[in-house]
Amino acid sequence: xxxxxxxxxxxxxxxxxxxxxxxxxxxxxxxxxxxxxxxxxxxxxxxxxxxxxxxxxxxxxxxxxxxxxxxxxxxxxxxxxxxxxxxxxxxxxxxxxxxxxxxxxxxxxxxxxxxxxxxxxxxxxxxxxxxxxxxxxxxxxxxxxxxxxxxxxxxxxxxxxxxxxxxxxxxxxxxxxxxxxxxxxxxxxxxxxxxxxxxxxxxxxxxxxxxxxxxxxxxxxxxxxxxxxxxxxxxxxxxxxxxxxxxxxxxxxxxxxxxxxxxxxxxxxxxxxxxxxxxxxxxxxxxxxxxxxxxxxxxxxxxxxxxxxxxxxxxxxxxxxxxxxxxxxxxxxxxxxxxxxxx
Numbered sequence: 569x570x571x572x573x574x575x576x577x578x579x580x581x582x583x584x585x586x587x588x589x590x591x592x593x594x595x596x597x598x599x600x601x602x603x604x605x606x607x608x609x610x611x612x613x614x615x616x617x618x619x620x621x622x623x624x625x626x627x628x629x630x631x632x633x634x635x636x637x638x639x640x641x642x643x644x645x646x647x648x649x650x651x652x653x654x655x656x657x658x659x660x661x662x663x664x665x666x667x668x669x670x671x672x673x674x675x676x677x678x679x680x681x682x683x684x685x686x687x688x689x690x691x692x693x694x695x696x697x698x699x700x701x702x703x704x705x706x707x708x709x710x711x712x713x714x715x716x717x718x719x720x721x722x723x724x725x726x727x728x729x730x731x732x733x734x735x736x737x738x739x740x741x742x743x744x745x746x747x748x749x750x751x752x753x754x755x756x757x758x759x760x761x762x763x764x765x766x767x768x769x770x771x772x773x774x775x776x777x778x779x780x781x782x783x784x785x786x787x788x789x790x791x792x793x794x795x796x797x798x799x800x801x802x803x804x805x806x807x808x809x810x811x812x813x814x815x816x817x818x819x820x821x822x823x824x825x826x827x828x829x830x831x832x833x834x835x836x837x838x839x840x841x842x843x844x845x846x847x848x849x850x851x852x853x854x855x856x857x858x859x860x861x862x863x864x865x866x867x868x869x870x871x872x873x874x875x876x877x878x879x880x881x882x883x884x885x886x887x888x889x890x891x892x893x894x895x896x897x898x899x900x901x902x903x904x905x906x907x908x909x910x911x
Contacts, residue, residue, distance in 0.1 A: 693709050734761040752773075844904065
C-alpha cells in the first residue's frame with residue numbers, strides 16, 4: 569500500500585513539473601545509468617562524464633537531487649580544477665604584460681661598466697648605454713647595480729692597505745667606571761693598531777689637560793714609532809693636548825662628530841674590557857681599579873686570543889704541540905682561565 573501511494577505521489581509531482589526540468593532529470597539519470605553499465609569491475613568517470621556534470625551544474629538548478637554516482641562536492645572540485653586549467657592555458661597564450669625583461673647582454677654590459685669604472689653611478693652608466701643605442705630606464709640600471717657581483721680583489725687591496733699602515737697608527741680614548749661610593753673614575757688608554765697592544769693605561773678622578781699630557785709622555789717616552797694618533801672630539805683633548813701630540817712628532821687625527829666607529833680599535837678594546845672585567849666587579853677607588861686594569865692588560869697581552877690577530881695574542885702566544893694533560897690557570901680572580909698542556 570505504501571509503495572503504491574509513493575508512486576501516485578511521484579506521478580502527481582511530475583505532472584505539475586515543467587517539461588524542461590523533467591527532460592534534464594531524465595538525461596542525468598540516463599547518463600549515470602550508462603556509466604554504471606560499462607564493462608569494468610569498478611565504473612570510472614571519463615573526462616566527458618566530468619564535463620557533463622560541470623555543465624549541468626551551471627545550467628540546471630536541481631542537479632544535486634539527481635546526482636547519485638558521486639557527491640556534489642566532487643563536481644564542485646572538478647569545476648575548480650577546470651577553472652585553474654583554463655586560466656593557466658590562456659595565461660600562456662596571451663601576450664606577456666608588465667616590464668620587459670632586461671636582456672642578458674645588457675646586464676653583462678652593466679656589470680662590466682661597474683667593474684671597470686667603480687666611481688660611476690646609474691646616471692653615468694645610463695648615458696653610456698643610451699649612446700650605445702640601448703633603450704633602458706635609469707631606474708632599471710639602479711636596480712641591476714645592486715645585484716652586481718662584488719670584486720674580491722678590491723677588498724683584498726683594502727685589507728692589504730690597512731695591514732701595511734696599521735703599524736703607524738695609535739689611538740687614545742677615555743671611558744668612565746662608577747665606584748662603590750657612586751663616584752665616577754676616568755680611565756685613559758693608548759692602544760697601538762698593529763698588534764692591539766696597550767701602550768699605556770691610567771685612572772684619575774679629574775682628567776685635566778696637564779694630566780693627559782703627562783700620560784702621553786709616559787706612553788711615548790722617546791720618539792714615537794707611530795706616525796698618527798687618533799682621538800675623538802672630547803673637550804678634554806684641547807689645544808694643549810694637540811700641541812703635546814705634535815711635539816712627539818706624531819700627526820693628530822680627530823674623528824668626525826658622533827663617529828665612534830672611526831676610532832674603532834680603541835672602542836672595541838673598551839667594549840671587551842667592560843664585558844670581560846668591569847661588568848663583573850665593583851671598583852672601590854682609583855688604586856683598586858688601576859690594579860684590576862693592570863691585570864686585565866696583562867691578560868689581554870699574554871692570554872686572550874683576538875679575532876683581529878687571527879686568533880693570536882698581542883705578545884705572540886706560542887701554540888702548544890705537546891699531547892699531555894690540559895691544565896687550567898685562573899686569570900682575573902677566576903673570571904677567565906688560560907689552558908696549557910702539561911710538560
